Every structure is written in structure tokens, then in C-alpha cells.
Amino acid sequence: MYNTQFFGLAMIIYVISSLLYIINLVHRRMHIAKMAFWTAFAGLSCHSFALILRTLSSYRMGIGQPPFTNLYSSMVFFSWSVVLIYLIFEKKYGYQALGAFVMPIAFLILASTALMSNQIEPLVPALQSNWLLIHVVTCFFGYAAFAVAFGVSIMYLVKNYYEGFGGQNGIISLLPSTHVLDELEYKAVAVGFPFLTLGIITGAAWAHYAWGSYWSWDPKETWSLITWFVYAAFLHARFSAGWRGRRTAILSILGFLFVLMTYFGVSFLLGGLHSYA
Amino acid sequence: MKRIIKFFSSIKLAIILLISLAFTSIIGTVIAQKQNPVLYVQHYGEGLYKLFRSMGFFDVYHSWWFILLLILLSINILFCALRRLLRDLRHLRLSPTRLDDETARKFNLSHSMMLDKAVSECKDKVLSIIKKDMGGTIKQEQGEEGGFFFFSEKNRHSWTFFYLTHLSILIILLGGILSAVLGIKGYMQILEGEKTDKFYEYASQNEYSLGFTVRCDKFEIEYYPNTMRPKDYKSTLSILDQGREILKKIIEVNKPLHYRGMTIYQSSYGEDTSSGNLVLQVKPMNAESTELFQEFNVAAGGSFEFTGADGIKRQVKVLRFLPDFAMDGQGKAFSKSNQLKNPAVQIMVTKEGDTPFALWCFQAYPDFHMIKKGEYIYTLKGYKGRMYTGLQVGKDPGIWVVWLGCILLMIGVVLVLYSSHQRIWIRLTPEKPGCGLQIVGHADKNKIGFENKFKYICQELTDSLKQ
Numbered sequence A: 001m002y003n004t005q006f007f008g009l010a011m012i013i014y015v016i017s018s019l020l021y022i023i024n025l026v027h028r029r030m031h032i033a034k035m036a037f038w039t040a041f042a043g044l045s046c047h048s049f050a051l052i053l054r055t056l057s058s059y060r061m062g063i064g065q066p067p068f069t070n071l072y073s074s075m076v077f078f079s080w081s082v083v084l085i086y087l088i089f090e091k092k093y094g095y096q097a098l099g100a101f102v103m104p105i106a107f108l109i110l111a112s113t114a115l116m117s118n119q120i121e122p123l124v125p126a127l128q129s130n131w132l133l134i135h136v137v138t139c140f141f142g143y144a145a146f147a148v149a150f151g152v153s154i155m156y157l158v159k160n161y162y163e164g165f166g167g168q169n170g171i172i173s174l175l176p177s178t179h180v181l182d183e184l185e186y187k188a189v190a191v192g193f194p195f196l197t198l199g200i201i202t203g204a205a206w207a208h209y210a211w212g213s214y215w216s217w218d219p220k221e222t223w224s225l226i227t228w229f230v231y232a233a234f235l236h237a238r239f240s241a242g243w244r245g246r247r248t249a250i251l252s253i254l255g256f257l258f259v260l261m262t263y264f265g266v267s268f269l270l271g272g273l274h275s276y277a
Numbered sequence B: 001m002k003r004i005i006k007f008f009s010s011i012k013l014a015i016i017l018l019i020s021l022a023f024t025s026i027i028g029t030v031i032a033q034k035q036n037p038v039l040y041v042q043h044y045g046e047g048l049y050k051l052f053r054s055m056g057f058f059d060v061y062h063s064w065w066f067i068l069l070l071i072l073l074s075i076n077i078l079f080c081a082l083r084r085l086l087r088d089l090r091h092l093r094l095s096p097t098r099l100d101d102e103t104a105r106k107f108n109l110s111h112s113m114m115l116d117k118a119v120s121e122c123k124d125k126v127l128s129i130i131k132k133d134m135g136g137t138i139k140q141e142q143g144e145e146g147g148f149f150f151f152s153e154k155n156r157h158s159w160t161f162f163y164l165t166h167l168s169i170l171i172i173l174l175g176g177i178l179s180a181v182l183g184i185k186g187y188m189q190i191l192e193g194e195k196t197d198k199f200y201e202y203a204s205q206n207e208y209s210l211g212f213t214v215r216c217d218k219f220e221i222e223y224y225p226n227t228m229r230p231k232d233y234k235s236t237l238s239i240l241d242q243g244r245e246i247l248k249k250i251i252e253v254n255k256p257l258h259y260r261g262m263t264i265y266q267s268s269y270g271e272d273t274s275s276g277n278l279v280l281q282v283k284p285m286n287a288e289s290t291e292l293f294q295e296f297n298v299a300a301g302g303s304f305e306f307t308g309a310d311g312i313k314r315q316v317k318v319l320r321f322l323p324d325f326a327m328d329g330q331g332k333a334f335s336k337s338n339q340l341k342n343p344a345v346q347i348m349v350t351k352e353g354d355t356p357f358a359l360w361c362f363q364a365y366p367d368f369h370m371i372k373k374g375e376y377i378y379t380l381k382g383y384k385g386r387m388y389t390g391l392q393v394g395k396d397p398g399i400w401v402v403w404l405g406c407i408l409l410m411i412g413v414v415l416v417l418y419s420s421h422q423r424i425w426i427r428l429t430p431e432k433p434g435c436g437l438q439i440v441g442h443a444d445k446n447k448i449g450f451e452n453k454f455k456y457i458c459q460e461l462t463d464s465l466k467q
Helices: A002-027 A030-060 A071-093 A096-115 A131-164 A170-174 A178-211 A219-239 A246-270 B002-008 B011-030 B037-054 B057-062 B064-094 B101-106 B119-133 B156-182 B399-418 B447-465
Strands: B109-115 B137-142 B148-154 B184-191 B195-201 B207-223 B230-241 B244-252 B257-259 B262-271 B277-284 B294-299 B303-307 B313-322 B325-327 B333-335 B344-351 B357-362 B376-384 B387-395 B422-430 B435-443
Touching (some): A002 A030, A030 A071, A071 A131, A096 A131, A178 B262, A178 B399, B002 B064, B057 B064, B064 B156, B109 B447, B156 B399, B230 B262, B230 B387, B277 B313, B313 B376, B357 B376, B422 B447
Antiparallel strands (some): B184 B195, B262 B387, B313 B344
16 A cells, blocks of 8 residues: 555654744745745645545545545545645635644644554545545634634744743744734634634534434534534634633634644544544 | 623634533533433433432433534624624725824734835826735825825625635524424335335335335345445335336435435345244265255244155244344343344254154254254244335435535635735825825735735835935
């Protein structure tokens, strides 16, 4: 299975890219930042190629499925989404400093798949549906954008903590201003929230066609709704209650913990309809 | 009264409700819902079981307090929307198109410059710049004392998207209520070749009439090549209405059948374990050649006879057939399911002139037998019965309301997050010499993006007017 070797290669490239982003944080050289971006882009291309290979080989095996149907492949896809969303963010808003916090997250997610079985397994009948593609893609784009927001929120708290001491020293002063970080954090949540909403809605539609019930309070459904509530609270706190800065950063970090619970916790701790991934 | 309205329309209540709903929802994912009370007592003990039951922890999402939270949320949304509507309508009327000092103080994006040209000279240049850089609807007004005002506004309807988002949530909740009140969900099991017009509701186990008849022509399981992993469950169903065959369709998981408001889903399957035939093999112990093997087809509850190599007649009677053999706590045999997972048969062998004896034969363990020396070995080779298909039937009149709400919610969320109401005011006042220009801007979202745009417009104005 060549696809796993390309995933490995992508992982190595992400390490290099993360290092370049961190070096750029310290030295602030335009050519290093550019190199970091293009390295990440090369990693993403390699990653995409591996995803295509995996899909093709599943078709050759007579199983024929999109490349995210068990925990291994969903994590690989999660990491891919994080890099994609991040690179779009960087291209759009031009803050390379974020890369030093987000690229390592993408790398760690991909690295953790080394501990899992990478077999391509046939799909149980309930998963054979066109809804699978749109449901999983929307959910994971949502998760990925929340991961970016999480990285930015951590940066915010770090920057805010040191600024509290009046220190404008060293690396900290090289981070974007708290004002910018606050806005970027909101922007990432504003990308994640519609995707999560669509993910929940497509999941409900699928459940309706497969099981005849659009909502059955299955643990995964319930936790995704809880996550939705937390980010809805974030948006309300920001829009209506005028929260900014530290408090919204904490809410965004809390929200990402709920994302992790929805993604991993439910599968490992609670079971239910989604027990396959 | 005012305090009640204020309480129900506060953002604080909204955040408290969202967090309460989040945390109470967790209970239902940690405690298994709607299980058999016996299991709960086993797991939690009598005392805790009674406490949890009285608090509704075993059916959290239908408990009175969870429903109360949802009702409060609905009231909260409704009150917020109404209060906001009053405010928005007032603002809409009062929104100034002429920049005055009060407006200038209210918004923090502001810039002033002194120009050495007259108002009339600057007017056209200002207009062309805001047309190019801002767009939207532009208003121009001649003020008193030779002044001139510009007002440009973009996405002025973005305030309505709040209502779209929040009302769509109320629509989804309404759909949920319709589903719960008018919908019904049940199941039926049909043997291949049989038909029925009845189904059983899940919760109450009451029998309901479908209003038409469903016949199962065939049920089959498809496997992935060279594996025992199921690829698909398929039922060929025919719908009969008033004696006439209306339609025939193969349903699969993910591909249900719709007829007269009812939807029929493939849900489970099993084997008819009462009317099928068992295949029993009989062979002498220590037999070398397979020539002496004999096979008999026998119905559950039936019997057959054969004459052994010793010339003595033997009668074999089937006492019990269990498709999924298991033992309970007291060592009694029972069947765990109606699926052929561990088929076992208990037979009674009567040898002429000997006392009858009973024994169990397992299909999965052919070497497990308890036979006297020199006797015959009985092996269960298989079971040939008809399959039955397990169908879920239901109707859900709330579903289209829910989908409508979902679509509106999706549109609303995107618009609320991405459409920002942007405004720019410009005032030209005659001064000696030339004129003064003041520009003020405001956006309710994407403030950084708008700030950059505002700075750019100021730069353009400076460049073209100061030459």
C-alpha cells in the first residue's frame, strides 16, 4: 500500500514546514516565511496524492469508498483539512506567525495515525450512501477551522500573558497584535460554525434516509449539538454581549475540547451509532 | 411586566440556556437511555436507580425539565427577536444620512483634512472615489451654508439576517414537535412470501394498521467477495392496495420505499425458526467411508426413522431447535436471537428395545457429542428455513418543516456571519481658504477588513484632493 508511504512523506514535510514557521517567528525573514508556506503546500500536495491513491486502491479492492471511513483514514483527512484551511487563511490574511502554532497541530494529528491500523476495510451497509462524502467533509472542515481557531486562541493567551508583564521582548513581540489575533480567532470560528451546522444537518438528513429518524439523541449527535451550543455561545458572547480577548479565547479553547470529545471521546468512551469512526 | 420582558429577552438568559442545554445533554450520553429497568438496578443499585428515575435521567431528552429548557429557549429567542425588531425599526428611521457631530462622535473610524480647493471643486472627485472604493447606495445632499454631504451604505439589509437565523431555529423546534405529536414509528417482520398490513409501534408495542398491504417476495444478504462481511441487505417488497398490486421495489439500507405517506426502511432480518427444515446427518461411530453416512431433512418438532447397520430400528425426534444457543444463569438453554448464529438441536433417540436418550447437537461444534460406544453420531448440518425481513415503518409529517428550518438556518448563519453593514459619511464644509473634509465610517462585522478599506479611501481622498 503505497498510500501510507506518501502519508509518511507528507508528515516529514509538515515537520520541516513547522520548523520553518518557528524559525520565521524568531528571525522574521520574508524568504523563510515563503519557504515555510511552499513547504506546507508541497506537504499538502503529497498528502492529497496519497488520499487519491488510497481511494483508487479501495476501488481496486472492490470496496470503493471515499478515504475516510475508519479512525485512521478520518484522522489523515482531519490533518489534511487543517493544513488546507490554514493555508487558505494565510493566503487570505497574510499572518505567517499562525503557522508556528497550527502546522504542528496538523503534524501531530498525522503522526498519531502511525499507531493505528491502516487497513482498508469494507463499508458496512449503513455507511454506503452519497451522504457519507458531504457529511464527513463538512464536519471535518468545521473541525479543522476550529483547530485553527484553537491555535490562534493559544497565541492570543500567550501574547496577552506576556503583555500583562509589560514585556515587549523577544519572540512574543513578533506575534501579531492581540487585536489582530482576536479578529483572526473570530474569523476561524466564523468558518467552522457554518461547516459544523451543515455537518449536523447533512448527518440528520442521512439518518432520516438510513434509519427513518433525523434525530435520535445518539451520543455522537448529542455531542456535536453540544459543540454547536458552545460555539453558538461564543458568537453570542462576541456579537451581543461584547466579549473580546481573553474570555472569547477561553471559550474557543473550550469549544475545541468539545470538538475533540465529539470526534474521539464519543467513539472511545461512549459508543452508539457512530462506533465505526 | 417590563422586568419579565427584560429577563426573557436578555442575552444572559440565552447564554445560560445554551450552557444548561449543553450540560444536561451530556447526562443522556453518559447514562444509557431507555434501557430495561432490570439492567439499571443491576448497574446502579436500587437506591441510585430510584433517584435517577425520579429525575428523568433514563430518558433525559423527554424529561419535563429538558423540555422546559427548550421552551424557555424558544421564548428567549422570540422575545429577543421582538425587542430587537423594535430597536431596529427605530434605528432604521433615525439612521442619519447627513454627518453631524453626534454621529461623528459615535463611531471611531474618523478622519479629517483641510483642503485648499472649494467645495464645488472637490465634490465630483469625492463622488468618483466612493463610487469606486465603496459602492453600494450613495446619497448626496446639498447642505446649508454651502456644505455638502455624502452617505454611502452597503448591505443595509444585513440586520434582517438575525431574524432569519433565529426564526429558523424556532421552525426546526416546531418541526420536532410535529414529528413527536403526529409522527409514528414502528416495525414489522414479514417472512419471504408472506404479507401483512399491520405494524407495531416501538414505544407502546401497540398494533397499528398500515392502510395497505406489504408482501415480502425475497430477502437476501450480499457479502463482499471472499469474506463474511455483509455488503448489503435487500428486501424485494410488493405493495398491495385494495387487492391490487401497485408497485414492486427492492429496498436496501439507505434506500427506503415511500408509499401513501409511510416510509419503509430495511432494518433487520432473521430466519424463521419454527417452520423450516433441519438437515441431520447420521453416521456410525468410527466409520471410515462416507458411504454409511445418511442425511435426513426434518421439521422442528418432527421425527424420522432409520435402520442401523446392526439391523435395529431407531427413531429420532426433534425436541427443540435453538437458532442462537446460549445458557442462562441457571444452566437452562435458550436462544439469544432469531438469527442463525449458533444453531443447536436437541433430539431424542429411541433405539428399539432400549431406553430413549436426549442429546444436543451443535452445528458449529460437530465433534461435541455424547454418545454411547458403538452407537451413531448425529450431526446438525444446517437449517433451511425461510428468511424474514425486519422493516421499520413510519411517517413523519414534521420532516418538511424541519428541512425548511435547516435550509433557512444554513442560509441565515452564512449571511449573519459574512454580510456586514458598512456605512461611510463624508461632510464637506466651506472654510477660508478652500474647504474642510470629514469622513466617518462604521461596519458591524469584519471590522479589520473595513478598517483597511477605510484607510485606503482616506489615502485616495488625500492623494487626489491635495494635489
